[in-house]
Amino acid sequence: KNGENTKPYHKAIVCKISMLSQSNNLFQALQASAKCEQISLAVYGDGSLEHANAIRASCQMKTQIGKLQESYQGLLNCYEMYKNKFGSEINPDSSSVLTSMAVIKTHLKEFEDAYNLIDKAKEIEQKATSKFSQQYML
Known part of the structure; x- marks a missing residue:
């Protein structure tokens, strides 16, 4: 897909993640955040702030459901992306x-x-x- 055409979809996914996490539907929020990671990578590229923020949101969901090692590794990647x-x-x-x-x-x-x-x-x-x-x- 064209990156420009996908940006509104990316924003909609971010809103959906927020709503799902507030409703305590963490597994659906995790699925949505994984989709958001994929979309942000495709739309904004590896190393972009949007992609780093999507990874960070996904890590937050992973932490809440107990996937601590995955979350830690993702946050380490975010730290490096922000630093770069x-x-x-x-x-x-x-x-x-x-x-x-x-x-x-x-x-x-x-x-x-x-x-x-x-x-x-x-x-x-x-x-x-x-x-x-x-x-x-x-």
């Missing part, structure tokens, strides 16, 4: 992705890894705060 897209790990999404990864690590009882991820998320937030405050001081 913004050219730095200091970006609007890195710290929240790392925090989600830390939550999964605690569920997997890998506490040391979880603490390391939380520390890294805090470090990124501090750098981001410092970076953005310097921009506004100029």
Whole structure:
């Protein structure tokens, strides 16, 4: 399909995922989020913010139904995609992705890894705060 023609369909799927997750129909939400991942990849391309966000939404559903390893791997991919897209790990999404990864690590009882991820998320937030405050001081 032509990418431009598929964008409205992509947006509709995103809305459907939101509604399904709010209605606690997590398995249907997971199916819809997997479809959204496929569509965002086809429409926006690998490495796009839309594709990273679709993967992240899918990971959220996977976490809720207990597919923790899959979710962790997907979030790791998101982290790398955001880092590549913004050219730095200091970006609007890195710290929240790392925090989600830390939550999964605690569920997997890998506490040391979880603490390391939380520390890294805090470090990124501090750098981001410092970076953005310097921009506004100029």
